[in-house]
Amino acid sequence: MTDVPLPYRVIRVNRETADTVTLVLAPTGPATLAPFAPGQFAMVYAFGVGEIPVSVSRIDRHALRHTIRSVGAVSAALCALRPGSRVGLRGPFGTGWELGRAAGQDLLVVAGGIGLAPLRPLVLDALAARHRYGRLNLLVGARSPGDLLYAQQLRFWTAHRGLRHCAVTVDRSADGWWGHVGLVTTLLNHAEFAPDSTTAYLCGPEVMIRATARDLVHRGLSAQHIRVSLERNMRCATGHCGHCQLGGVLLCRDGPVIGWDRADPLLSVREL
Template sequence: MTEVPLPYRVTRVHRETADTVTLALVPAGPAASAPFVPGQFAMVYAFGVGEIPVSVSRIGRRTLHHTVRSVGAVSAALCALRPGARVGLRGPFGTGWELGRAAGQDLLVVAGGIGLAPLRPLVLQALAARSRYGRLNLLVGARTPGDLLYARQLRSWTAQRALRHCAVTVDRSADGDGWWGHVGLVTALLKHAAFAPENTTAFLCGPEVMIRATARDLLHRGLPPRRVRVSLERNMRCATGHCGHCQLGGVLLCRDGPVIGWDRAEALCSVREL
C-alpha cells in the first residue's frame, strides 16, 4: 500500500455512459502499487484538483481500470482526461470480496448502477476459474438503458452463456430508446436466478436502498447473513481513517471494509443511514 501517490499514465479512456468513463492506467515510472484484489479501492489524484476513492473495475498484469462517474470537481476532472494524461494513485486500500471462500458454492452477484464496477473483477475472476464454483448468476440494474455500464460485455456474457443466468433491468424506459428488456427493480430478478440458498454466497453493491432490500430478500430465502457480502464503498473519503466520514458505529470502513458481511453491515445500517 502506498501513502504517497505514485504517477500513473492514462492509456485508454472508454466512455461508458454520458457521465461515466473507464480509465486504463499503467505505472508512469519504475514504481507501481502493490497488487489489487477485487473489491479493493485506490485513491486516485487529479493533479491540481484533489483525490477521491475509486474501486478497481478491472485488474490486469500491469494495467488497472477505474470506472468514474462525474459527480464532483475531482471526478469531473478525471472524466475529462485523455490518453497520455497522468494521475496520482495510492493503494490498494480496503478489504476484498474474498471469492476464494466461496469455492464449491453457487455465486449470486447483484449490482445496481455504478455498483457493477467493483463487482466486475469478481465476475471475471470467477469466470477465469469456472470449475471452482457452482452456478454463477449476475443480476444488474440501472436507472435507464443509457446508464448501463459495460453493455457490450454484458451482451457477450449473455450470448456466450458464460454465466448460468445473466439478467438486466432498468428502472424506467422511454419510447425510442430501443429497450426491450425488463423494467423494474433489480430485486424482481431474484426469482429467476438459479441458486441453492444453503450453498450460495451473494455479493452486492449499488444504491443503499437496493443493498438493504436485496439482503433482506436473500435472508428470507435462507442465505446466512455472513454469506451475503456487501460493499459500503459510498462511505469512503480519505482511506486513512482520519476524517471519520466512513465510521459506522465502531467500524472504520476504510480499515475494516468496504466489503463486509451482512451479519455486520445490518447493524451498522441502523447506526447511520448509508
C-alpha cells in the first residue's frame, strides 16, 4: 500500500450502462500496487479533479478493473477518460470478502445495482475453485434492464453449470424484458442453500442490504456468516475525515466488508 498515487494508464474502457464504465488499468512503469483481494478498494485519482474510493471489479494478472458510475465531479471525470489517459492509484485498502473462510459451505451472493462490481471477483474466484464450496447462488437486482452491469457475463453465468442458481430481477420492466420484475429479496425463495452451512455476501444500496440480511437471519443464517460491504460510506481511506464512521467502526480501516453481526446494530441506530 502506498500513500502516494502511482501512475496507471487506461488501456481499455468498457461501457456498461449509460452512466457506468469499467476502466481497465495497467501500470505505466515498474512500480505497481500490491495485489488486491476481492472486496478491497483503491483510491482512484482523476488528475486535476480529485480522488474517490472504488472497489476492484476484476483482478487480472497485469491489470486492474474498476467499475465507476458517474454521480459526481470526480466520477464523471473518470467516466470520461479514454484509452491512453492516466489516473493515479493508491491502495489496496480495506478488508476483503475472505472467501477462503467459507470452504465447504454453500455460497449465496446477492448484488444490487453497482454492488455487483465488488462482488464479481468473488464470483470468479468461487467458479475457479468449485470443488472447495457447496452450492453457489448468484442473485442480481437492478433498477431497470438498462442498469444491469456485465450483461454478457450475466448471460454466461445464467447458463454456467458451476452456478446452482443464477437469477436476475429489475425493479421496473422495459420493452424486450421478459425476466423477473421485483425486489432482489424476492429471488431468495428460489435459491438453493442450507441456512446452517451457508455464507452470504451482500453489496448494494443500504436499504437492500438491510432487507436481505434480515430476511436471511429470519431464514436461519447466522449474522456472523453474512458479509456485507458498506463501501458507499467511504471517502478518504485513511480514517482521518470521519465520513465513514459508524459508531466505533471506521469503514476505511475496519471495513468496507464486515459481518452483519457488527453492521446491523450500527445501521439500526442510523435508521432511528
